[in-house]
Amino acid sequence: MEKNNRKGTVLFSKYTRGEGIKKVLSISREDVLFELRESKLKGRGGAGFPTATKWTIVAAAKSDQKYIICNADEGEPGTFKDRVLLLEYPELVFDGMVIAGYTIGATKGIVYLRGEYEYMLKSLEDYLEQMRKDNLLGKNIIGKKGFEFDIEIRLGSGAYVCGEETALIESLEGNRGEARNRPPYPVNTGFMGKPTVVNNVETLASVPHIIAKGGTWFQKHGTDKSTGSKLFSVSGDCGKPGVYELPWGTKISELLKIVGAENTKAVQVGGASGTCIPKSQFERTLAYEDAATGGSIMIFNESRNMLHILKNFMEFFVEESCGQCTPCRIGNTKLLEGVEMIERGEFTFNYVNQLKELGRTMQVASKCGLGQSSPNSFISILENFKDEIFFQNGNGGTHGK
Amino acid sequence: MLVTEKNNMTEEIEELVRRYGRERSSLLPILQSIQRKHKHIPDFAQQEVARLLDIHPVEVFSVISFYSFLNTKPKGRFIVRLCQTISCDLQGKAAVSKAIERELGITFGETTKDNKFTLEYANCVGMCDQGPAMIINERVYFKLTPEKAVQILNELK
Numbered sequence: 001m002e003k004n005n006r007k008g009t010v011l012f013s014k015y016t017r018g019e020g021i022k023k024v025l026s027i028s029r030e031d032v033l034f035e036l037r038e039s040k041l042k043g044r045g046g047a048g049f050p051t052a053t054k055w056t057i058v059a060a061a062k063s064d065q066k067y068i069i070c071n072a073d074e075g076e077p078g079t080f081k082d083r084v085l086l087l088e089y090p091e092l093v094f095d096g097m098v099i100a101g102y103t104i105g106a107t108k109g110i111v112y113l114r115g116e117y118e119y120m121l122k123s124l125e126d127y128l129e130q131m132r133k134d135n136l137l138g139k140n141i142i143g144k145k146g147f148e149f150d151i152e153i154r155l156g157s158g159a160y161v162c163g164e165e166t167a168l169i170e171s172l173e174g175n176r177g178e179a180r181n182r183p184p185y186p187v188n189t190g191f192m193g194k195p196t197v198v199n200n201v202e203t204l205a206s207v208p209h210i211i212a213k214g215g216t217w218f219q220k221h222g223t224d225k226s227t228g229s230k231l232f233s234v235s236g237d238c239g240k241p242g243v244y245e246l247p248w249g250t251k252i253s254e255l256l257k258i259v260g261a262e263n264t265k266a267v268q269v270g271g272a273s274g275t276c277i278p279k280s281q282f283e284r285t286l287a288y289e290d291a292a293t294g295g296s297i298m299i300f301n302e303s304r305n306m307l308h309i310l311k312n313f314m315e316f317f318v319e320e321s322c323g324q325c326t327p328c329r330i331g332n333t334k335l336l337e338g339v340e341m342i343e344r345g346e347f348t349f350n351y352v353n354q355l356k357e358l359g360r361t362m363q364v365a366s367k368c369g370l371g372q373s374s375p376n377s378f379i380s381i382l383e384n385f386k387d388e389i390f391f392q393n394g395n396g397g398t399h400g401k
Numbered sequence: 402m403l404v405t406e407k408n409n410m411t412e413e414i415e416e417l418v419r420r421y422g423r424e425r426s427s428l429l430p431i432l433q434s435i436q437r438k439h440k441h442i443p444d445f446a447q448q449e450v451a452r453l454l455d456i457h458p459v460e461v462f463s464v465i466s467f468y469s470f471l472n473t474k475p476k477g478r479f480i481v482r483l484c485q486t487i488s489c490d491l492q493g494k495a496a497v498s499k500a501i502e503r504e505l506g507i508t509f510g511e512t513t514k515d516n517k518f519t520l521e522y523a524n525c526v527g528m529c530d531q532g533p534a535m536i537i538n539e540r541v542y543f544k545l546t547p548e549k550a551v552q553i554l555n556e557l558k
Contacts, residue, residue, distance in 0.1 A: 077486040077525040115433075115470045116482075116526045118539045155433055157468035160524060174428030176467040192426070235488040235529035242530045272487075298488060298529075312487045316524055322467070 006088070008245030010209055010221055010229040011202070017091035018136050020208030024099045025144045029059060032103045036207070038215025040227040045071060045163075045200035046270060046294030047369070051207075054197055057187040058104040061195040066106040068097055069191060069198045071168060073114045075160040076271035077316060078296035081231035082201040084243045086113075086120055089205060090127045094151060096204030098136065099211055101149040104197055109151040112168050115158045124153055160320035164368045165198040167322070178324045179368030202231055202295070222248035226287040234259045236268075236299035246286075253282040255297065263301045266385070271296035272313040273373035275380040276306075306385040310377060311339045317374040328371025331362040335378050342389060349390075356382065402445055411449050413438075418453045428454060428464060432471055437539075440476045440519075447473070469523075477512045479557055482523035482536045489532035493546075497533050500547030501554065518554065 006012045024032055036052040043049045058066055070093060074082040085093055097109040113121065128151055131137045139148045154172060156162050162171045166180035169191050190196020206228060210218045219227045226248035232255065235241045239260025246255065252267055267277045269286065270293040277284065277291065284291050300309060314336040323329045338355040341347040359375030366372045382389065402410075417434050421427035431450055435442050442465055451458040465471045483489075483498055502508050505518055512519040528534035531543040535550065542553055 074527055075525060078488055078529050079525075080527040080529055083527045114527075115468075116523065116536060116541075119536075119541050121539075154430065157429065157433060158470035158523070159468050171429065172426060174425040174464065176464055178467075233529065235532070236491060268487075300491075304491065309487055312485075312490055316486060320524060 006084075006243070006245070008229060009247065010218065010245065011085075011089070011092070011205055011231060012245050013209065013213075015092060015208060015212065017095065017131075018134070018142070020095045020211040021098050021102075021136055022142060024102055024211050025142060025147065029103050029105075032099065032211065033059065035210055035215040036103075039206075039210045039218040040215075040225075041203065041206055041210060041218065042226070042288060043200055044202035044206070044230070044294065046076075046292065048288045048292060051199065051203055054187055054199070055100065055104055058106075058195045058197050061188070063195050065108075065192070065194045066104055067191045067194055067196040068100040068104065068106045068109045069165075069168065069172070069196060070097055070109065070111040070201055070204055071163065071165065071198055072117070072201050073112050073156050073163040073168060074117075074201070075114060075163050075320075076273065076294055076296050077313070078233060078235050078268065078271045078298040079294060080233045080235075081243050081295045083117065083120075084231070085201050085205050086117070086124060090124060092205035092208055093201055094128065094131060095136075096199075096207035097151055098141065098149055099207050100197060100199070100204065102147060104195075106197075107148050107150070109149065110172065110191070111151060111153045112156060112162070112172060113153055114156045114162075118155060121153060121155065128153070159322070160316075161322045161368070161370050164370060167368065168198065169196065176322070178322050179370075181367070200294075223285075223287050223289070225289045230286070230293075231295050232286070232293075232297050233295050234297045234299065236297075237261060237264065237301035237304070238299045248287045249285050251283055251285050252277060252291065255286065256282065256299065259299070261299045261301070263303075264299055265302045265304060266300045266306065268296070268298040268300070268309075268377070269293045270376075271298070272316050273370070273376055275376050276309075276384055277380075278384040306381055307339065307343060307389050310381045311336070311343065313377045314339050314374075317370070321370060321374075325365075325367040325371060327362045327365040328367070328374065331358055331366070331371065332374055334358060335375065339378075352382065402443070407445055410443075410446055414446060414449045414453060418450075423454060425454060425456065428456075428461070429468075432461070432465060436471050440478065440480065441472050441474055444473070475512075475516070477516050477519035479517060479537050479554075480519045480521060481554070482521045482526070483509075484524070484526045484528065484532065484534045484536075485522040486525040486529075488525075488529035489534055492532040494533040496547045497535075497545050497550045500551050504551045504554065517557075 041051045159177045162177040167177040171177040186196040269291045317332040321328045417431045447461045509520045528543045533545045534543040
């Protein structure tokens with residue numbers, strides 16, 4: 001596993017394997033939770049739930065068995081930061097899981113690796129084996145009596161919806177990956193009905209740094225509400241696509257400059273389920289309080305057809321909807337049909353508006369995050385690029401509103 | 402299926418059940434192992450898995466039908482999954498898919514007559530910065546050009 005000598009202030013800063021584990025075993029669980037709360041770390045998958053809260057609930061729960069699950073089912077179009085973390089920085093992810101295990105009192109961690117990443121499996125398992133040999137996993141970890149923890153890697157089988165935490169748990173239990181009703185949340189009733197923490201790869205990778213360097217250090221980066229830094233997976237029309245670590249609060253225009261993007265028409269923030277931001281809004285900042293993202297940044301230049309992009313997104317959702325709830329199953333199909341009607345020029349504005357209303361209904365009525373967020377790109381692209389899409393030969397031009 | 406084939410399959414599944422355990426949660430790893438080896442999960446295997454895990458065969462079928470990497474009908478020895486999501490699409494996926502189709506003489510969704518290749522589309526394989534990308538069985542190939550993609554297929558034995 002080669003390191004690209006990536007540069008970054010938090011995640012890509014210096015860290016040696018086991019550093020966080022050694023430190024954490026010398027302090028109490030309460031202190032770990034305190035540091036975490038101090039850091040204000042929020043979930044990096046996109047939803048942004050405070051990690052300390054999740055851990056505190058599970059740590060306080062009384063149960064003979066608890067679990068820590070690392071969500072490596074990175075399926076959002078345009079996201080590949082977890083690939084980089086797992087291939088180049090596995091020490092951060094696995095140390096983070098051990099720290100979580102110690103803090104919440106779990107003896108078992110599970111990495112749910114998406115089926116598409118099966119090529120990583122061998123190297124990750126070798127890495128875990130090495131950790132076992134060095135007593136960073138197993139019984140009495142580095143001499144701490146009574147602390148036992150091990151990590152297992154389980155593969156997904158090509159279902160985007162399994163990135164949703166309850167669908168992921170269903171999949172681990174050997175069922176169809178269909179989301180559960182929430183509540184109860186996994187922190188109470190998770191894997192095998194036991195209290196379970198499900199964290200994104202990047203969230204767990206942030207934890208060893210927080211433990212080694214302190215919550216206050218972490219909190220100094222980023223903005224007030226979005227602390228620390230974020231890995232952005234940048235793809236599309238730019239000179240240097242790849243993974244970038246930037247502090248939260250970076251403006252979209254600044255990011256475009258860093259990655260060498262020119263003639264940019266639109267930026268899709270947050271993947272297919274995120275929103276499409278036109279040129280006029282490039283001064284917005286990337287942060288939980290403004291343009292939130294799980295890390296996916298897709299850049300489209302002036303030559304791109306926004307309707308084609310929207311169609312690609314909607315085809316994705318029609319394929320990946322698990323089909324258990326009606327708003328998502330039927331809704332996405334209807335939205336895709338609408339896009340195809342617009343493509344053929346056989347639409348009425350009345351119907352398009354009804355479809356947007358349908359999208360808003362899906363946002364509230366769908367059972368899980370998939371259907372709740374799939375209309376985002378439909379609504380934002382049709383609203384921000386209506387001149388291009390509906391009046392191609394008129395006065396509008398292609399710059400969006 | 403011949404009786405000997407059935408016996409071999411049963412032995413194989415018994416071995417998998419021993420390795421992963423008799424719990425329901427072992428279902429996916431067991432199915433994945435069968436899929437990896439046989440490129441599909443035949444009816445008989447589904448029944449055997451159900452019997453050994455003590456669940457209804459329909460439960461097994463239900464799980465298989467949910468996941469796009471599991472299938473009940475035979476597929477080629479090499480399952481080619483070309484990423485169709487937007488970043489790869491913008492980087493020239495269409496040209497690559499046309500070249501592959503031309504070269505193999507089949508369209509996406511089909512299997513070659515010699516059972517060597519099955520062509521499929523995949524949704525985002527996480528190689529957006531180095532597209533177009535495809536996954537063949539467990540390996541990933543990226544920065545494809547039509548020529549390079551065809552060359553990769555030709556080199557597979």
